[in-house]
Every structure is written in structure tokens, then in C-alpha cells.
Amino acid sequence: MVLGGHWFILVYTGVPAADFHRCQKAMAARGADPAPCQWYQRVYKSLCPTSWVTTWDEYREEGTFPGKI
Template sequence: MAPKEIELKTAPFDPRFPNTNQTLYCYQSYIDFHRCEKVKGPGAEVCAYFKRCYQSMCPNAWVEKWDTQREQDIKLD
């Protein structure tokens, strides 16, 4: 049986963040994802774009830290 081919993608270019330092792009995508889910509901397909972006751009340690802060009701922005 042939192994299933996996398609890998990264976040597309965003003209709001033209510099090589993509920290703000990472952070903004994380914030946008959670704002989108708050408005559209958990698992909303329209929010998946932001999730793919932050998962691609952000270090896992940052995401874990932000998730912990959100669970503790610490405002991120």
C-alpha cells in the first residue's frame, strides 16, 4: 500500500507584515483566530485560515504560553 501523500503549506505573504521579522504576523494571526471563533463559534471553517497561519508562523512554546494565559483570563492584547 502506497503511503498517503501529505501536502504541506505555510502562511501566505501578508502585505501588512512585509519585513523579515514575522513575530507580529504570528501574534496577529493567533489573536484573529480566537476573535473569529468568538464571533463565528468554535470550529467555524472561516476561522481555519487564521489557525493555519499561526500554527505555521508561531513557535509552539509561544502558542502554549498564550493558551495558558487565555485559560487564566489574562488579556493578550
């Protein structure tokens, strides 16, 4: 089975999106500055369609994001 371009984009933007939120959560738990986490955010926001980012934000707020944060 050949995977389409959307799958490639989803994997390579979805992973940094989850990493960004995990990084922020970890830094907040330590009381540390979350500024280093911004790199992940820049990556996924530059590669990912805005509609996906919006949907992921909604999922995260609802607690239904399809990944471990």
C-alpha cells in the same frame, strides 16, 4: 532603534492568533460554522514557535492574553 527578528515574528504570528480566537467567538455568537476561522490558526501555528502557542493558550485560559479577543 532596530527591532529584532523575534519582534517581527511575534507581531506576524500574534495577530493571526488573536484573529483566530476573535473569529471563533464571533462565529459562535452567530451560531455559524467556525471552519473559515481555521485559516488564521494555520497561519499562526505554521509561523510561530510551539512554546509561544502554548503560552498564549495558557494566557487565554487565565484571561490574561495580551490582546483583545
